[in-house]
Amino acid sequence: MPEGNRHRDTEPSETGEAALDRRFEHLSRQWAAGLAHIVGESRVITDPDELAWASRDALDDYRAFGRPRTAAPVLVVVQPGTAQEVARVLAWASSRRIPVVPRGGGTGVMGATIPVKPAVAIDLSRLDEVRVDRENMRIEAGAGATLARVAQAAEAEGLLFAHDPWSLSIATVGGAISTNGMGYLFGPYGKMGDQVLALEVALADGTVLRTRPTLSGGPGPMLHKLFVGAEGIFGVITRAWLRAWPAPEAKRFASFRFDSFAAGFHAVAALWRAGIVPTVLDMSDTPPEPGDPALATLPADQVQREITELHVAFFGLRETVAALWERAERELAALGGKLLGSGPAENYWEERHSVAEEYERHVQRPRDWRQRSSRFRGFEYLNVELPMSQVLSYRKACLEYLQRYPELRAGETGLWGRPEIFSIVIHDVSGDERGAVAMREASDYLARLAQDLGGTMEAIHGPGAKLEPLLQREWGSAYDVIRAIKLSVDPAGILHAGRWA
Ligand SMILES: Cc1cc2nc3c(=O)[nH]c(=O)nc-3n(C[C@H](O)[C@H](O)[C@H](O)COP(=O)(O)OP(=O)(O)OC[C@H]3O[C@@H](n4cnc5c(N)ncnc54)[C@H](O)[C@@H]3O)c2cc1C
Incomplete structure (x- = not known):
């Protein structure tokens, strides 16, 4: 019993x-x-x-x-x-x-x-061993090792570990695989799941499963993929074999300014279509100040958003970086990009982990949730993926839709890693419960809209508890298959009991 x-x-x-x-x-x-x-x-x-x-x-x-x-x-x-x-x-x-x-x-x-x-x-923190196999360009890491430890170990051997999220110092290998996290190097290297060659996983019945660390995946299904992004619902990852890449010989940073988000987007899309893939890419606009008269008179997506700034970087062999940079500069300038030099992009790169370092200092080490609430209150951050052809229409729809809510204000909109990964910040300016209700309604609507336009409601994180109500809609006919898999690998339903069930 x-x-x-x-x-x-x-x-x-x-x-x-x-x-x-x-x-x-x-x-x-x-x-x-x-x-x-x-x-x-x-x-x-x-x-x-x-x-x-x-x-x-x-x-x-x-x-x-x-x-x-x-x-x-x-x-x-x-x-x-x-x-x-x-x-x-x-x-x-x-x-x-x-x-x-x-x-x-x-x-x-x-x-x-x-x-x-x-x-x-x-708590998997004791499984934190990291071993770098330099000759085979592979890293074996315990699930509880922080991503920063993995990155440092790779660097010490002249290699690159290519999952570099904001939360590098505080997130673990097991957590990043289970959420299939996205980092700054997503453009050329993919997500955390793309770094995984093989996994060791403890299953609910007490068996330990190990897949074979290969690049080709070998014959048959790549079983380790079942656990990527699964949020620990199918098993507990205890160890991972991860890809390591050559450490870049050269790095070239640059920032550009565009007259509008649309102009910046077209330029970025042109780079990708020409096969010019920046190692780092981040574009964002600056929203108008509240009270700007243009807000009342112009369509939402035409209100002058003062600056659309693009940071790009190319890493790799010296000759490759030089060639890619030369083509990128030409393409971006031809499509309206004004070169701002390398300084802003270098600063952006230097500061890329600062939010997580602040989180570690003020919330995680003192274990103080109140700090978190006071620091991060009153806004929502949507990260969706859309087909390239839908990004600008989606952005326009978001900005127009949010105008219905006096309690909400659209903040920065941006691209991260690739032209398909679009984000929007939404601020609650009400200061009371009406704002929270409006935010819930608007976020739900915009998540569904991303699905309806052929994209996904969340490109960076897993569904968690937050997006679980929309999972059936997101997965469609795969929903029942995923539930059947859950039942077969965890018949007693102990792992995250009550979720995806
Ligand atoms: C300031 C800040 C910045 C962030 N920036 C980014 C970012 O740039 N990119 C990004 O992708 N995310 C980001 N995140 C979110 C978070 O860091 C990632 O989702 C990260 O991958 C979670 O790792 P974790 O070890 O903390 O996992 P946890 O939060 O502990 O767990 C996440 C999920 O994975 C499961 N899980 C954990 N370990 C295992 C295991 N060994 N086996 C099976 N299941 C497991 C848990 O049950 C849970 O479902 C950020 C978070 C913060 C606070």
Whole structure:
């Protein structure tokens, strides 16, 4: 019988929060005792502050769109030290139908680590070994290693690890694979999932699966892909074999200014169509100040957005960089780009991790959620992918649609990595609940619109708790297949119990 049910049978009936707390305390003690047999007492945590921290990730309350602050608590944190220990924890949980949630750095912004049912959090931070195989241009990394450790280890061997998100220093290998994260080098190198050659994964029944680290994938399905972007729903990644690339010999940075977002977009699209792929690409406009009279008189997408600035960089062999730069400069200038020099793009590159460093300093190290709420309140950041042909129409539709809401103001719009990856910031200027309601409605509408235009509602992060209500619409006929896979690899439904179910 599942432990939860066994407990329900023996506990005297009580109502209210006190009874609930007592029930959780009881379960927490019971689960901790069971887990201590597997990993040792010192690796089982029940300290209330630690549990509260492990019950959340970096999803800001404001951007949770009405979903509960913490849907359900983590009752125990367990810290296995090997893949076999992870597997034994899963087998133990499966046989008792105890929900588990794998946890990396807890920096996900979609609420993916927040349990739906009271759960055990599997903290993978002890699996942090990193080995670089220089000759074969490969990195073997424990799931709990931070991306920064991987990048530094690669660099020390004269290689490049090509997933470089804002959150490099705080996110882990397992978390980045499970969210299929996107970083600054996405253009030529792809997402985190594209760096993965093979995985070691502990499954819910306690077996440990290892795929073969090859570039070709070998014959048959590339099984490791099942776990890429799966948010830990199908298994717990314990180790990854990752690609390493030659460290660039030369780097060339430049920034350009365009008269309008559309002009910048056409220039960027022309680069891609000509086969000129910048290693780094970031374009954004500066929205008009509130009260600008043009806001009242012109169509939303024609209001002068003061500056559209494009940062590009080319990395690689000296000769390749020189040739690409020469062609790019010519193409961008011919399409209206005014060269601003290399300084702004170099600064942009230097500062690329500063938001996450701030997050680490003010939120993660002191473990202070209030800091997060006061710092990141009142805005939403949509990152969608669209076919190139739809990007400008989507942007126009966003700007027009947002004008319906006096509570909201469209902020910066931009491209990241490729012309298809479009983002828009939306500010809540109401300061009250009406703004939050409007934001929820508008974000939902704009996510659906991206789907309807042949794109995807989220290009950078996983769905998490935040976008789960739109998953069926996003996946279409694949939804039932994905649920069937879940049932077959986790029949007791312990991994993220209650999600994708
Ligand atoms: C300031 C800031 C900047 C950010 N910038 C970026 C960015 O540029 N690009 C980007 O992609 N993201 C960014 N993020 C989001 C976040 O850093 C990424 O989603 C990251 O990949 C999450 O890694 P993590 O180790 O923190 O995972 P967690 O948040 O701990 O977990 C995320 C999901 O993965 C699952 N999971 C974790 N480890 C495992 C494992 N070993 N096996 C199976 N499942 C697992 C969890 O259960 C959860 O579902 C940013 C976040 C912050 C706070």
